[in-house]
Amino acid sequence: MSDRILDTISTPEDLKPLDGAQLRVLAKEIRDQLIDTVSQTGGHLAPNLGVVELTLGILRALDTPRDRVIWDVGHQGYVFKLLTGRRDRFSTLRQYGGLCGFPKRSESRYDVFDTGHASNSISVALGLAQARDARGTDEQIVAVIGDGSLTGGMAFEALNHAGHLGTKMIVVLNDNEMSISENVGALASYLARVRLDKRYIQLREAVEGSIAKVPGIGAGLVAAGEAAKESFKQLVVPGMVFEELGWKYVGPINGHDVQKVQDAITWARNAEGPVIIHMVTHKGQGYAPAEVSPDEFHGIAPFEVSTGKVNGAKGGPPSFTEVFGEAIVAEAALDERICAITAAMPSGTGLGRFRDAYPDRFFDVGIAEQHAVGFAAGLAVGGRRPVVAIYSTFIQRAYDQIIMDVCLQNLPVVFALDRAGLVGEDGPTHHGVFDMSFLRAVPNLTLCTPADEAELVDMLHTGLQTDGPFAIRYPRGKGVGVALPREPSVLEAGRAQVRRTGTDVALLAWGRMVGVAERAAASLMEAGVSASVVNMRWVKPVDMETVAWAAQRHDLVVTIEENTSIGGAGSAVLEALADMGLTPDVMHLGVPDCFVTHGAMNRLLEEVRLTPSGVSEAVLGRLQRVSESEGERHGQTQSRRRAR
Numbered sequence: 001m002s003d004r005i006l007d008t009i010s011t012p013e014d015l016k017p018l019d020g021a022q023l024r025v026l027a028k029e030i031r032d033q034l035i036d037t038v039s040q041t042g043g044h045l046a047p048n049l050g051v052v053e054l055t056l057g058i059l060r061a062l063d064t065p066r067d068r069v070i071w072d073v074g075h076q077g078y079v080f081k082l083l084t085g086r087r088d089r090f091s092t093l094r095q096y097g098g099l100c101g102f103p104k105r106s107e108s109r110y111d112v113f114d115t116g117h118a119s120n121s122i123s124v125a126l127g128l129a130q131a132r133d134a135r136g137t138d139e140q141i142v143a144v145i146g147d148g149s150l151t152g153g154m155a156f157e158a159l160n161h162a163g164h165l166g167t168k169m170i171v172v173l174n175d176n177e178m179s180i181s182e183n184v185g186a187l188a189s190y191l192a193r194v195r196l197d198k199r200y201i202q203l204r205e206a207v208e209g210s211i212a213k214v215p216g217i218g219a220g221l222v223a224a225g226e227a228a229k230e231s232f233k234q235l236v237v238p239g240m241v242f243e244e245l246g247w248k249y250v251g252p253i254n255g256h257d258v259q260k261v262q263d264a265i266t267w268a269r270n271a272e273g274p275v276i277i278h279m280v281t282h283k284g285q286g287y288a289p290a291e292v293s294p295d296e297f298h299g300i301a302p303f304e305v306s307t308g309k310v311n312g313a314k315g316g317p318p319s320f321t322e323v324f325g326e327a328i329v330a331e332a333a334l335d336e337r338i339c340a341i342t343a344a345m346p347s348g349t350g351l352g353r354f355r356d357a358y359p360d361r362f363f364d365v366g367i368a369e370q371h372a373v374g375f376a377a378g379l380a381v382g383g384r385r386p387v388v389a390i391y392s393t394f395i396q397r398a399y400d401q402i403i404m405d406v407c408l409q410n411l412p413v414v415f416a417l418d419r420a421g422l423v424g425e426d427g428p429t430h431h432g433v434f435d436m437s438f439l440r441a442v443p444n445l446t447l448c449t450p451a452d453e454a455e456l457v458d459m460l461h462t463g464l465q466t467d468g469p470f471a472i473r474y475p476r477g478k479g480v481g482v483a484l485p486r487e488p489s490v491l492e493a494g495r496a497q498v499r500r501t502g503t504d505v506a507l508l509a510w511g512r513m514v515g516v517a518e519r520a521a522a523s524l525m526e527a528g529v530s531a532s533v534v535n536m537r538w539v540k541p542v543d544m545e546t547v548a549w550a551a552q553r554h555d556l557v558v559t560i561e562e563n564t565s566i567g568g569a570g571s572a573v574l575e576a577l578a579d580m581g582l583t584p585d586v587m588h589l590g591v592p593d594c595f596v597t598h599g600a601m602n603r604l605l606e607e608v609r610l611t612p613s614g615v616s617e618a619v620l621g622r623l624q625r626v627s628e629s630e631g632e633r634h635g636q637t638q639s640r641r642r643a644r
């Protein structure tokens with residue numbers, strides 16, 4: 001029998017009788033559990049280690065699930081999951097069929113909102129608070145947002161709106177000075193001043209105390225009116241920026257002290273209007289390797305607990321991300337106009353070397369994808385050659401800026417869209433399966449996808465030589481192991497590469513699906529079906545000539561893309577066929593019209609049948625149906641003839 005306190009916590013109510021000593025033991029048990037599980041499943045370790053006491057304090061002060069907690073991004077919600085009835089399933093975290101790595105309403109009634117993309121929690125909380133007021137109920141609404149996520153425009157927009165409405169709600173600002181990497185921006189510097197400058201706090205206490213005590217002066221100051229009071233406050237009150245926006249500011253508070261967290265929330269729940277509580281925490285708290293490298297342990301693959309080293313064989317081909325990171329440094333050496341922009345993900349997008357080599361040409365704009373694209377547009381108008389490196393899923397935030405700020409004006413901005421396609425354990429909030437559909441609708445944009453890492457180098461080079469918007473989408477994970485070009489080449493836009501010529505079926509594939517098509521062709525061959533394989537390379541412009549060749553020389557044309565099957569590369573082929581008046585038998589394979597769950601990448605590719613066997617079975621099934629229906633037609637014709 002376990003004697004862990006953690007094993008006695010079935011609901012947050014079980015936390016309430018615990019005393020300070022028991023809470024400290026529980027916090028240690030939670031950290032051990034987090035480390036143990038995430039070392040096996042991989043996941044967001046450092047953010048969760050940093051919010052153990054903060055989560056305990058919130059849950060003790062509130063009455064959940066009646067009171068509502070919204071976790072911004074949601075990657076720091078593991079502790080919440082452990083304490084809200086999901087401890088027994090915690091080992092299934094991020095596994096196929098197991099607990100999601102982010103809040104999920106379908107998983108628990110404690111999860112109020114499915115999050116994954118940053119900076120929307122205050123908006124959602126405000127909506128919930130307005131709905132509560134309209135209903136006339138009195139539950140508390142709490143958004144927990146990190147200092148990194150507070151850099152996102154949506155968070156500012158919501159602060160602005162809520163401050164104006166004066167709606168009762170609580171924002172817990174979890175300030176650990178880190179986004180994934182070090183947090184950036186003027187607001188981060190402001191928070192640092194508030195956090196670090198003890199003089200603010202001492203001065204505030206001293207001055208507030210003395211004003212109250214000295215007869216005449218304190219009263220005189222108040223009598224001098226609001227203006228004097230406000231300018232005086234500005235000097236001495238931390239968090240004045242928030243106060244000016246209509247929020248009550250509380251803090252800074254030690255977010256590793258459960259009692260202090262609990263007291264602050266309890267105070268805020270009785271206050272009028274919107275309250276922001278500034279809590280200071282340490283990312284990675286309690287596990288030395290994560291404390292030393294909180295960025296590496298932000299999201300980590302399975303690792304060895306004693307050393308903090310990631311498991312698995314080193315070596316093998318470099319990842320697409322690494323190849324991009326090297327290629328852009330090489331390009332920048334030859335063209336001083338080239339700039340690189342990341343939205344808070346310098347290492348995730350492979351820009352670490354660029355940042356070190358060209359600090360003046362490197363911009364981390366914070367979690368601000370819309371601004372990143374608008375900013376790139378300005379750079380381009382000013383004669384620079386910006387490369388915006390953003391994951392496929394997060395560029396969704398900047399669709400309007402892509403259309404209006406970049407493409408309408410045909411500006412030379414290169415979009416390097418990493419993590420395109422399925423991404424595995426992070427699940428539906430992170431799969432990059434829409435970009436081909438929403439990007440190919442935009443005029444002036446060229447859109448391509450490399451089948452291997454060598455092509456990525458050439459495509460980046462091609463993009464930088466192109467006088468107009470250019471997007472490259474490439475997948476998470478390792479390349480296929482081909483040699484990289486010594487000198488990158490310019491590829492002809494809209495020219496596909498035929499990799500194998502057959503007679504029965506044409507497999508037209510994009511990106512990582514080219515390798516899948518090649519393997520499918522090999523197994524089709526064994527089944528007596530001869531397949532051509534084309535690396536289509538370009539989504540826009542699509543290669544009309546090759547599409548026509550495929551249609552005219554094969555019984556069946558099959559399109560294969562790691563993107564939603566709606567409106568993507570396969571649709572481009574269908575449109576091309578329609579435009580050319582060609583009507584071959586076509587099969588259209590892609591991610592089905594649903595949100596694909598989380599789990600190991602291979603498992604997910606299997607689920608959507610984008611594997612060699614999935615493709616070959618689909619092709620054989622179709623050929624079989626075609627021959628059966630032809631047989632039927634043939635049979636009908638025969639019997640009609642006989643009847644005549």
Ligand SMILES: Cc1ncc(C[n+]2csc(CCOP(=O)(O)OP(=O)(O)O)c2C)c(N)n1
Nearest residue numbers: 047116117118146147148149178179180344
């Ligand atoms: C729109 C969007 N862009 C980028 C990301 C990737 N991302 C996930 S967490 C994170 C940093 C969040 O920092 P913070 O809010 O301070 O939380 P912490 O991890 O420090 O607790 C980033 C950039 C995202 N989830 N959503």
